[in-house]
Structures are given as C-alpha cells and as structure tokens.
Amino acid sequence: MSLLYSVKHAINFGFSLAEVQFKERNEGSYLGILWYLLNPILMFGLLLLIFYDRVGGEIKHYPLYLLLGIIIFNYFQRVTTESTICIPVNKGIIKSVNFPRLALVGSIVITHIFSHFFEILLLLLFLIYYKVSPVGIIVYPIVLIFFSLFVYGISLMLAAIHVYFIDLKHIWDFLARLIWLGTPIFYPIGGQKRLFIVNLFNPIYYYMTISRDIIIYHEMPPLWMIAGAAFYSIMFFVIGFLVFSKLKNKFAEMI
Numbered sequence: 001m002s003l004l005y006s007v008k009h010a011i012n013f014g015f016s017l018a019e020v021q022f023k024e025r026n027e028g029s030y031l032g033i034l035w036y037l038l039n040p041i042l043m044f045g046l047l048l049l050i051f052y053d054r055v056g057g058e059i060k061h062y063p064l065y066l067l068l069g070i071i072i073f074n075y076f077q078r079v080t081t082e083s084t085i086c087i088p089v090n091k092g093i094i095k096s097v098n099f100p101r102l103a104l105v106g107s108i109v110i111t112h113i114f115s116h117f118f119e120i121l122l123l124l125l126f127l128i129y130y131k132v133s134p135v136g137i138i139v140y141p142i143v144l145i146f147f148s149l150f151v152y153g154i155s156l157m158l159a160a161i162h163v164y165f166i167d168l169k170h171i172w173d174f175l176a177r178l179i180w181l182g183t184p185i186f187y188p189i190g191g192q193k194r195l196f197i198v199n200l201f202n203p204i205y206y207y208m209t210i211s212r213d214i215i216i217y218h219e220m221p222p223l224w225m226i227a228g229a230a231f232y233s234i235m236f237f238v239i240g241f242l243v244f245s246k247l248k249n250k251f252a253e254m255i
Contacts, residue, residue: 036115069185083155136215149233153240160247203232
C-alpha cells in the first residue's frame with residue numbers, strides 16, 4: 001500500500017515538474033520540438049548509410065527496423081543519463097522544500113515520454129512512406145508503459161547511488177555505450193547464439209523486439225518474450241523503488 005501511495009503521489013507531483021521542465025526546455029528555442037527529432041534523424045541517416053548494404057538485405061523493412069531501434073534506445077539513454085545527476089542538480093529544492101523525492105526522477109521520465117511522442121510521430125511518417133500499415137502503433141502505449149516502469153526503476157537506482165558514489169555517472173556513460181553496441185539496434189541477432197544468450201539478460205532487447213514485431217511486422221510476439229518484458233519491468237521497478245527509498249533520507253546531507 002505504501003508503494004502504491006508513494007508512486008501515485010510522486011506521479012502527480014512529477015507531472016507538474018515535467019510540465020515546467022518541458023516548457024523551460026522549449027522556451028526561446030527557434031526549432032522547438034524539432035530538437036527532439038534531430039538526434040534520431042541524424043543517427044538514422046548515418047547508420048542507414050553505413051549498414052544498409054551490409055545487413056539491410058537480411059532484415060525486412062530495415063529502415064523501419066533501424067529507426068524504431070534508435071528511438072527506443074534514445075528514450076532509455078536520455079532518461080537514465082539525466083536521472084543519474086538529478087539529485088545534485090536539484091540540491092536547492094531538496095534542501096529547502098518537502099516533496100516526494102521520487103518525483104524528481106518521475107518528472108524526467110514523463111518529460112521524455114513527451115519528446116518520445118514526437119519521435120513516434122516521426123516513425124508514423126516513415127511507416128506511411130514505406131507503405132507499412134501503422135495500425136500496430138495503437139498497441140505501442142502498452143509496451144511503453146512496461147518499458148517506462150523498467151526505465152523508471154533503473155533511473156531510481158542510478159539517481160540514489162550517484163549521491164553516494166559520484167563516479168557512477170562516468171561508469172554509466174560507459175555501460176550505456178556497451179549496451180548500445182550489444183543490443184541489436186542496427187544489426188540482426190539471428191544465427192548469433194552467444195549474442196542471443198547475452199541479450200536474454202538485456203531487458204531492452206525484449207521491449208525493442210516486441211515493438212518491432214507489433215509495429216513493423218504485425219506479428220504476435222512470443223509469449224516468453226512478453227513474460228520476460230513484464231518480469232524485468234516489475235523487478236527493476238520494485239528494486240529501484242526500494243533502493244531509492246532506503247537512501248533518500250540522507251540526500252540532503254550528502255549533496
């Protein structure tokens with residue numbers, strides 16, 4: 001009950017913070033929401049140029065496969081990277097105002113869900129261009145909810161531990177690059193047994209594969225993959241909440 005109440009309170013407060021943050025980021029910007037699309041577009045163009053002739057023939061609708069992989073990983077990387085330093089960045093409000101600390105990380109997740117929405121609109125345009133039915137996007141919000149629970153849990157752990165271990169940011173930046181390379185974003189995983197086994201312990205692989213099956217290929221993902229995605233979502237969310245709750249009482253002293 002305490003978990004549900006704390007999360008509900010944090011979500012309400014987080015929405016308010018996210019609204020403020022989203023407006024601040026776009027205030028005075030000439031490009032506005034286009035800034036959110038520059039990264040995936042440029043990354044997509046570069047990787048498509050490099051890998052299309054090498055692996056594009058092995059993957060049906062490779063441009064869509066690549067773009068969706070980039071969009072999903074960008075969401076994960078942006079939220080976790082920003083959350084890692086969110087406690088010291090907000091030390092003023094933490095020391096002076098009593099509010100649910102979970103909301104600091106929650107607001108980052110919500111803010112990037114807003115920007116993720118525009119990336120999905122970009123994907124929609126690509127689906128139409130490549131004459132692939134966009135009907136699968138209707139189901140994507142369900143995947144995004146579970147994916148966001150996982151990302152939120154990871155982000156809570158990173159935010160809390162970073163207060164006590166300042167070098168965590170550099171370590172996480174390095175680990176995020178390894179995860180990027182190890183996740184089948186721009187290459188197929190079929191036939192690579194060792195890589196497949198490694199990715200069974202990579203939650204992003206589950207959410208990315210499920211999203212591709214539903215949106216691009218209009219297929220029902222295997223039940224074991226759906227179960228794995230749900231398992232990782234719940235496990236990391238609960239662990240993240242417990243770690244954050246255990247360490248949050250000394251945030252004001254440590255920063």
